[in-house]
Amino acid sequence: MASASETSPDPAGDPPDAPTESALETALRQLRSAADHLDVDANIVERLKHPTKVEEVTVPVARDDGTVEVFTGYRAQHDSVRGPYKGGLRYHPDVTRDECVGLAMWMTWKCAVMDLPFGGAKGGVAVDPKALSRAEKERLTRRFTQELRTVIGPNQDIPAPDMGTDPQTMAWVMDAYSMQEGETIPGVVTGKPPVVGGSEGRAEAPGRSVALITRLACEQYDRHLDETTVAVQGYGSVGANAARLLDEWGATVVAVSDVNGAMYDPDGIETAAVPSHDEEPEAVTTDADRVISNDELLTLDVDVLIPAALGNVITKANAEAVAADIVVEGANGPITSTADSLLAARDVAVLPDILANAGGVTVSYFEWLQDINRRAWSLERVNDELEAEMEAAWRAVRAEFERRDVTWREAAYIVALSRIADAHDARGLWP
Numbered sequence: 001m002a003s004a005s006e007t008s009p010d011p012a013g014d015p016p017d018a019p020t021e022s023a024l025e026t027a028l029r030q031l032r033s034a035a036d037h038l039d040v041d042a043n044i045v046e047r048l049k050h051p052t053k054v055e056e057v058t059v060p061v062a063r064d065d066g067t068v069e070v071f072t073g074y075r076a077q078h079d080s081v082r083g084p085y086k087g088g089l090r091y092h093p094d095v096t097r098d099e100c101v102g103l104a105m106w107m108t109w110k111c112a113v114m115d116l117p118f119g120g121a122k123g124g125v126a127v128d129p130k131a132l133s134r135a136e137k138e139r140l141t142r143r144f145t146q147e148l149r150t151v152i153g154p155n156q157d158i159p160a161p162d163m164g165t166d167p168q169t170m171a172w173v174m175d176a177y178s179m180q181e182g183e184t185i186p187g188v189v190t191g192k193p194p195v196v197g198g199s200e201g202r203a204e205a206p207g208r209s210v211a212l213i214t215r216l217a218c219e220q221y222d223r224h225l226d227e228t229t230v231a232v233q234g235y236g237s238v239g240a241n242a243a244r245l246l247d248e249w250g251a252t253v254v255a256v257s258d259v260n261g262a263m264y265d266p267d268g269i270e271t272a273a274v275p276s277h278d279e280e281p282e283a284v285t286t287d288a289d290r291v292i293s294n295d296e297l298l299t300l301d302v303d304v305l306i307p308a309a310l311g312n313v314i315t316k317a318n319a320e321a322v323a324a325d326i327v328v329e330g331a332n333g334p335i336t337s338t339a340d341s342l343l344a345a346r347d348v349a350v351l352p353d354i355l356a357n358a359g360g361v362t363v364s365y366f367e368w369l370q371d372i373n374r375r376a377w378s379l380e381r382v383n384d385e386l387e388a389e390m391e392a393a394w395r396a397v398r399a400e401f402e403r404r405d406v407t408w409r410e411a412a413y414i415v416a417l418s419r420i421a422d423a424h425d426a427r428g429l430w431p
C-alpha cells in the first residue's frame with residue numbers, strides 16, 4: 001500500500017516524519033530524478049508525467065442478502081509506446097484514481113527495465129475483498145470486467161493479479177470478457193490458473209525473481225550464499241517462494257513473518273516446513289520456538305533483508321536501525337522516500353521493486369505468448385527463460401550503477417527511462 005500514511009512519531013523528538021508521498025508523487029519524483037541523469041527531451045518527460053487514460057467505472061454488486069452495493073473501479077493506462085498496457089488489478093479499500101496512476105507508472109518502468117514489449121497500467125476496485133463472499137467477489141469481478149471491456153484486450157491492455165486478487169479472479173475476468181466477445185480469449189489477462197491458459201510458474205515468479213536478484217546482489221558484493229543470513233517479512237507468495245529458494249540455494253534464513261509476527265531462529269529455519277499464507281493463512285508463528293515482532297525482524301543483524309509484505313514498512317523511524325547490508329524489495333514500495341535516502345547515505349544496497357519482483361510481469365509476458373500461440377511451456381522452460389531475463393535486466397542495471405554515481409534504484413530507473421524515451425523519440429508525436 002504505497003499510499004498508506006506514515007504516521008510513526010519520531011523517537012528523536014523531531015517533528016513527525018513528513019506524510020508519506022502517494023504512489024503518484026513517488027512515481028513523478030523518481031521520473032524527475034532519472035531524467036536528471038539522462039539527456040532526455042523535456043517534452044517526452046512531460047508526456048510521461050501524465051497517464052494516457054484513466055477509466056473510472058461504477059460497479060454495482062448484488063450482495064448475498066439481496067441488497068445492492070455500489071463500488072468504484074478504475075483502470076489507469078500510463079504509457080504504451082513499447083507495447084500494450086500491462087499491470088495488475090487490486091481489490092483494496094485504499095484504491096484511488098491517483099494510486100492507480102502512480103502504480104501504472106511503476107508498471108511502465110518495470111516492463112521497460114525488463115525490456116518487455118509492454119507499457120504500464122494498473123486498476124482496481126475500492127473494496128475490502130475480505131468482506132465479500134466468493135460469490136460476491138465473482139459478481140464484482142464479472143461486472144467490473146464488463147465495465148472495462150472497451151479498454152482492455154489482448155492487444156490493448158492486459159490485467160493481472162495484484163493485492164486482493166488471485167488466479168481465480170483472473171479466470172473470471174477471462175470468462176466474462178470471452179463470453180461478451182463470443183470467443184475464448186485467454187490472452188486478455190495473465191496470472192490465470194494453468195487449466196485455462198495460465199502459465200506454469202507464474203504464481204511463484206515474483207518470489208523467484210526476488211531470490212535470483214538476491215543471489216546476483218550477493219555475488220556482486222562477494223558474499224557466498226552459504227555464508228549469508230536472510231530475514232524475510234511476509235510469507236505470502238513472494239516472501240515464501242523467495243525464502244524457500246534462497247534456503248535451497250544455501251542461504252541461512254533466520255526469520256520469516258506474517259501479520260502475527262516472526263519466527264526467529266539464528267541457526268536457520270527449515271522454510272519448507274513453515275506454511276506459506278496460501279498453504280495455511282497466518283500460521284507462521286504457530287510452531288515457532290522463538291517469536292519476535294515484525295518491527296524487530298526489520299532491524300535484525302542479517303546480511304540480507306527482504307521486505308515482501310506491505311508498502312511503507314521501512315520509514316524514517318526505523319531506517320537507521322536497519323542492520324542489513326543488502327535490502328531486496330519484494331513488495332511494491334516497502335521503503336518510504338525519506339528512509340530510502342537514509343539507507344543510501346549509509347551505503348546500504350537497496351535492490352528496487354521494479355527489478356526484484358519483476359518476475360511476476362515477466363512470466364505474465366510468457367503467459368501471454370503461450371496464449372497467443374495456444375501452446376503451453378514446461379515449468380523448466382519458464383524458469384530457465386525467467387532466469388535469463390532477470391540476468392539480462394541485472395546486467396543492464398549494473399552497467400548504469402557502475403558507470404554513474406547512483407543507487408541501484410536510480411540505475412534501474414535510468415535503464416527504464418532511456419528505453420522509453422528512445423521509443424518515444426523514434427515514434428514521434430502524432431499528429
Ligand code: GLU
Pocket residue numbers: 086087088089110158159160161162190191332357358360361362364
Ligand atoms: N501486479 C504485478 C506487479 O505489480 C504483476 C503485473 C502483471 O503481471 O501484469 O508487478
